[in-house]
Amino acid sequence: xxxxxxxxxxxxxxxxxxxxxxxxxxxxxxxxxNHKDIGTMYLVFSLLMFFVGGTMxxxxxxxxxxxxxxxxxxxFFNQMTTMHGLVxxxxxxxxxxxxxxxxMIPMMVGAPDMxxxxxxxxxxxxxxxxxxxxxxxxxxxxxxxxxxxTMYPPLVLQTGDAFPFLVFAVHILGASSIMGAINIxxxxxxxxxxxxxxxxMPLFVWTWFITAFLLLAAxxxxxxxxxxxxFDQYFGTHFFNAAGGGDPVMFQHIFWFFGxxxxxxxxxxxxxxxxxxxxxxxxxxxxxxxxxxYATASIAVLSFIVWxxxxxxxxxxxxxxxxxxFSTMLIAVPTGVKVFNWIAxxxxxxxxxxxxxxxxxxFVFLFTIGGFSGLMLAITPVDFQYHDTYFVVAHxxxxxxxxxxxxxxxxxxxxxxxxxxxVVDEKLAKTHFWLSAIFVNITFxxxxxxxxxxxxxxxxxxxTQFADFNMMSSLGAFGFGLSQLLFVYIVYRTVKxxxxxxxxxxxxPKGLEWTVPSPAPHHTFxxxxxxx
Amino acid sequence: xxxxxxxxxxxxxxQLFALVxxxxxxxxxxxxxxxxFCQLLGIGGKTAAQATAVVEAPDLSREIxxxxxxxxxxxxxxxxxxxxxxxxxxxxxxxxxxxFARNLTGQPLVGQAVPSVAPGQVAKYFRKTECFxxxxxxxxxxxxxxxxxxFILDPEIPRHxxxxxxxxxxxxxxxxxxxxxxxxxxx
Numbered sequence: 001x002x003x004x005x006x007x008x009x010x011x012x013x014x015x016x017x018x019x020x021x022x023x024x025x026x027x028x029x030x031x032x033x034n035h036k037d038i039g040t041m042y043l044v045f046s047l048l049m050f051f052v053g054g055t056m057x058x059x060x061x062x063x064x065x066x067x068x069x070x071x072x073x074x075x076f077f078n079q080m081t082t083m084h085g086l087v088x089x090x091x092x093x094x095x096x097x098x099x100x101x102x103x104m105i106p107m108m109v110g111a112p113d114m115x116x117x118x119x120x121x122x123x124x125x126x127x128x129x130x131x132x133x134x135x136x137x138x139x140x141x142x143x144x145x146x147x148x149x150t151m152y153p154p155l156v157l158q159t160g161d162a163f164p165f166l167v168f169a170v171h172i173l174g175a176s177s178i179m180g181a182i183n184i185x186x187x188x189x190x191x192x193x194x195x196x197x198x199x200x201m202p203l204f205v206w207t208w209f210i211t212a213f214l215l216l217a218a219x220x221x222x223x224x225x226x227x228x229x230x231f232d233q234y235f236g237t238h239f240f241n242a243a244g245g246g247d248p249v250m251f252q253h254i255f256w257f258f259g260x261x262x263x264x265x266x267x268x269x270x271x272x273x274x275x276x277x278x279x280x281x282x283x284x285x286x287x288x289x290x291x292x293x294y295a296t297a298s299i300a301v302l303s304f305i306v307w308x309x310x311x312x313x314x315x316x317x318x319x320x321x322x323x324x325x326f327s328t329m330l331i332a333v334p335t336g337v338k339v340f341n342w343i344a345x346x347x348x349x350x351x352x353x354x355x356x357x358x359x360x361x362x363f364v365f366l367f368t369i370g371g372f373s374g375l376m377l378a379i380t381p382v383d384f385q386y387h388d389t390y391f392v393v394a395h396x397x398x399x400x401x402x403x404x405x406x407x408x409x410x411x412x413x414x415x416x417x418x419x420x421x422x423v424v425d426e427k428l429a430k431t432h433f434w435l436s437a438i439f440v441n442i443t444f445x446x447x448x449x450x451x452x453x454x455x456x457x458x459x460x461x462x463x464t465q466f467a468d469f470n471m472m473s474s475l476g477a478f479g480f481g482l483s484q485l486l487f488v489y490i491v492y493r494t495v496k497x498x499x500x501x502x503x504x505x506x507x508x509p510k511g512l513e514w515t516v517p518s519p520a521p522h523h524t525f526x527x528x529x530x531x532x
Numbered sequence: 533x534x535x536x537x538x539x540x541x542x543x544x545x546x547q548l549f550a551l552v553x554x555x556x557x558x559x560x561x562x563x564x565x566x567x568x569f570c571q572l573l574g575i576g577g578k579t580a581a582q583a584t585a586v587v588e589a590p591d592l593s594r595e596i597x598x599x600x601x602x603x604x605x606x607x608x609x610x611x612x613x614x615x616x617x618x619x620x621x622x623x624x625x626x627x628x629x630x631x632f633a634r635n636l637t638g639q640p641l642v643g644q645a646v647p648s649v650a651p652g653q654v655a656k657y658f659r660k661t662e663c664f665x666x667x668x669x670x671x672x673x674x675x676x677x678x679x680x681x682x683f684i685l686d687p688e689i690p691r692h693x694x695x696x697x698x699x700x701x702x703x704x705x706x707x708x709x710x711x712x713x714x715x716x717x718x719x
Contacts, residue, residue, distance in 0.1 A: 020656025115541045154606075182548045190540050220552050239563060243605065243703030244645050247576070252564050254559060316650065317575050 020292045030125075033117035034522060035102045038124050041417070042099025043412070045127055047488070049091030052135070052483050058086040061477040063460050077460035079138070085149030089266070090173045091131055093400065097269040098123075098180045101208050104415060105184060107513040107520065108202045110193025110529040115186040123179040128170035137162035140354040143467045148458060150255060151226065153240040153248050159234050167230045170465030174219045181212035181219075187330070188212075193512070195531040199293065202511050203286065204411075206293050207272030207502030210300045214261045215269070217304070222258035225251060247313050253335035256307035263468050264303045267399060268296060269366075270407025271338060277414050278342050280509040281357035282349030289343040295334035295341075302331050312383045328378040331412055332371065354506070355429035359410035362402055362437050373448065386460075391451025397444045402437070409436070416491065417505040421519030422498035428490050435483035577652035583665060590625040592689045597621075598685075601699040602628060608641060608704035609636040611676065631664065632656045633702065634676030644668045645700040654696055656684035665700060673700040 023031065032038055059080050063071050072080070102120065106113055114120045137144040142160015145151070150164070159166065173220040190203070190208050201209075228239040232258070238244025240251045279286045284512060288290065308324040316324075342364050351357070373395040376384055386392060417423050446469035451457075455466045462470065516524045546697040570576035598621055600614035621627050635641045641684040649655040660666075664679035671677075685696075 116545060119545075178552055182545055182552075185548060186541050186544050189544055190537060216548060216551050217555050220556035221559035221562070224556050224562075228560075228563075242701065243644050243705055245581075245646075247566070250563065254562050254565065257562070315652075317573065319573075320575075 021253060021455045025299075027420065027481045029119065033113070034123055035106050035117070036520065036522065037466055038120050038409035039099045039102030039104075041124050042095045042127075045124075046092050046094075046096035046099060046196045048492075049087055049095070049131065050293065050484070051205035053084050053087035053092055054484065055069055056080045056087065057477065058481055060084065064462070065474040066471065067462050067464050067467050069461055072461045075143060075146060078458065079144040081458055083134070083138070083143050086134060086145070086169075087131075088400075089149065089262075090170075091127075093266050093404050093408070094177060095127060097208075097211075097266075097404075100204075100269065100273070100374060100408070100411050100415075101180075103183055103419065104513060105187055105205055105208060106191065106413075107516065107524055108205050108511055109188060109191060109192035110512050110525045110531070111187060112523060112526050114183050115191050116183045119179050120183050123176045123183065123464035124177035126172050126179075129255070130169045130176065130295055133165045133172065138164050139167070149258070150252075151229065152255075153229060153232065153251050156229065163233060164230065167169075167226045171223055174223045177215050177322045178219050179370070184208055184212045185216075191524070193528040195530055199290065199322040200531075201271075202268070203275035203289070203292055204272035205512055206267045207275070207296050210296050211265050211268045214265050214300055218258045218261035218265070218480075221254060222262075225258065227253040231500055241447070249311075252311045252314060255309065256310045257304070259301045259310065260307045261300075263396075263399070266404045267407075267507050268299070268507055270363065270367075270404050271296065272413075273343065273407045273411040273414070274363050276511070277356045277360045277410055278345050278364075280414075280506050281354060281360075282346045282351050283499075283507065284345055284349040285510070286341070287347075288337070289345035291337055292341055295337040298334040299331060302327065302334070306331065309378055309383075312380050313387045322365075325378055325380045329375060332375055335371055336386050339364060339371075352507070354413075355424065355426060356410045358430065358437075359406045359413060362433070363406045363410060366402030366440070367399055370395055370403055373398060386451060390447040390452035390455045390457055393453060393457050394444050394447035394459075397447070401444065408436075412491070414506075415513070416494055417501035418513060418516075418518050418520055420495050421501055421517075423501045423505075424494050425498065426491060428486065428493075432486045434485065436480060439480035439483055443473050443480055444476070446470075446472045448477075551608050562637060563645070572682070574656055575652045577648045577650055577655050578692050579649055579658050579660060580657050583661050583663070586622060586659050586684045588626055588684070589687060591623045594623055595620050595622065596685060596689070596693060597695045598627075598629075598683075599695065599697045600631075600675060601697055602631065602697065603701045605701050605703045608643075608657070608702065610702050610704070611636055612645075612700075612702045615678070621685060623685040623689055626661065626682060626684045629681045629683070629698075631679045631681065631700065632676065633669065633671070633679060635671035635674060638673045640673060641671050642705050643670050643671065644705050646703065648699045650697045650699070651693070654689060654693055656688040658696065658698070659684050668705065675695065 029037065029041060032041070057080070059072060060077065062189070063069070063077055102114065105111075140161040142162060143168045145159050145162050147156035147159060157163070158165075188201070189203060228237070232241055232246075233236040234238050236245040240248045241244045243246065244259075275286055275292060306324055306328045308320060312321055312324070353361075358379045373391070377386055377392065377395055413424055413429055450466055450473075452470050453466065455462055503517045504514050505518060507516075512525075512529055513520070515529065570572045570578065593686075597618055599618040600616070602612045602614055604610045604612050611632070615630040615632060615633055619627060619629060620714070633643065633644075647665050649658050660681060662680060662682040664681065669679065681698075683698075
């Protein structure tokens with residue numbers, strides 16, 4: 001990253017069609033149509049949002065450090081939990097995956113760039129606009145949205161001046177991800193190198209391909225739902241207003257019709273990343289490549305028929321509860337296929353434990369814990385106990401933090417030498433890994449017990465018997481938050497300098513991205529690579 | 533990029549955008565679909581919004597308890613209660629229940645009662661020939677009055693049902709622009 005490219009790409013440059021080069025200064029970034037620059041911007045932006053959302057949850061955990069109200073009033077507490085969810089989902093996790101897709105997909109399929117480079121620029125620059133809308137609500141009369149990231153009416157309609165900003169922010173962020181998804185699909189369909197058939201694509205490309213379809217199918221429905229909220233609030237419609245013949249429960253159905261595919265949008269690319277990394281460090285090809293692809297597709301299809309497991313307690317008929325319970329449990333089958341494939345890939349491999357591998361292993365282990373608590377939540381009768389407790393919080397943080405986030409971290413450590421041309425300091429990176437892995441468990445494991453004991457989520461105060469586990473969880477959260485500063489330092493250091501990375505970086509990794517020099521030149525695969 | 537690739541990209545992009553527009557539409561189509569599903573599956577507990585014609589054919593061998601529940605939405609300034617907490621009824625026979633509402637403010641108010649029947653599956657057997665919930669109710673300042681519901685249980689009602697709850701939620705509707713007269717839309 002940075003203008004060092006020209007100095008490095010030795011022999012490659014003779015063949016380089018980069019006649020115009022990268023524009024310098026701010027224009028390079030504002031007007032960029034280069035997939036690598038845009039990927040970098042996505043990643044930097046998501047890192048920034050990760051710290052914004054992280055700061056918010058530090059306030060929450062500080063308040064929950066002890067029972068009683070110490071630091072903030074309940075209204076602000078609710079704003080923090082709500083904004084933390086929105087910022088992390090739409091600002092940290094999703095853009096980070098889009099950033100990785102931008103950087104890696106063209107290089108992995110042997111394309112010179114994304115198929116629609118100008119739209120790519122637009123999808124990125126909508127993000128800061130959307131988040132300006134969203135973060136600005138913190139300074140508005142009535143404060144930021146506080147009804148939870150799920151925005152259930154009628155509560156969300158009590159949001160103050162922030163309400164239309166919330167809706168428009170969601171529209172803008174949705175438009176951004178939809179355009180990103182279209183770009184990825186067109187790139188994968190039309191820009192692959194000759195002879196790269198669909199079933200020869202790297203798994204990261206496959207998982208993103210399927211994720212992009214999920215985005216196209218789910219995001220517009222979400223946009224519709226928030227539009228209905230807007231109309232109910234300002235234009236006298238009654239979509240969700242019982243007095244006018246509407247039904248607030250219908251919002252939950254529409255929201256989760258989007259919301260459940262959304263959770264797979266946030267995990268499938270991580271599945272792809274660890275499916276790239278584990279074979280490299282186990283020094284064996286991925287076990288069951290085809291079954292991985294089919295399992296991913298099955299998860300995607302199933303994700304559209306399980307939504308109501310988020311709302312077992314709204315009073316559905318027994319037949320519906322059973323349907324959603326069994327269809328949810330069915331998802332464990334393709335997910336199990338994946339977990340067993342990763343384990344089989346490692347079986348009798350000559351494994352080494354570089355940082356990307358450590359994050360991937362933690363991913364497999366800890367994501368599976370999150371998967372199991374998900375199965376518990378899928379059981380309708382017991383869900384009545386778990387619903388809206390800290391058990392749910394523990395579950396989805398296990399799949400999102402050591403799941404999605406560790407997947408992203410693994411990917412960043414894996415490809416950072418390719419991006420920067422410098423080897424990552426293993427000692428620092430491993431310190432970061434162990435701090436993260438230990439603190440994430442200290443933070444979220446006790447929340448299982450809190451939930452089972454009946455502590456409700458989204459409430460700033462709690463009964464004294466929950467005090468010990470909450471203090472533990474808060475200490476873990478502070479530790480986890482601080483550890484991530486080390487990550488920023490490691491990335492900064494690697495960008496600035498360090499030992500030169502070879503073009504392969506690791507021990508004989510597979511994939512086209514390792515055939516270009518490190519750092520990857522501004523333009524790669526101007527002429528399509530030859531595949532055997 | 534070659535012209536052919538350019539065209540291929542354009543055509544695929546267009547198709548994908550069409551998918552996005554279709555899914556946006558699908559989100560709104562879920563609204564009528566939701567009601568259709570509730571009706572088809574007999575869930576949701578919504579009773580008919582208009583009076584239905586009925587024929588009396590009392591089945592004296594069965595007795596079902598009908599409970600009445602009244603709620604005022606979000607602390608609106610109403611007093612609202614049922615005259616009796618429950619009635620014992622025979623299917624196929626007409627009964628009248630009386631509800632009382634009072635406007636607790638010094639200004640005229642318009643209210644709308646929204647009915648719901650539990651268990652949801654019996655909603656279609658719960659017929660009303662007259663109900664204050666069929667239209668909006670206008671009240672003068674501090675006015676209170678009795679409001680009747682005339683109902684009949686369809687004798688076809690499943691045998692295992694021996695208790696039904698009829699609930700009314702009373703909404704103040706000053707913020708429902710455009711619905712001052714007539715039935716609430718969408719029921």
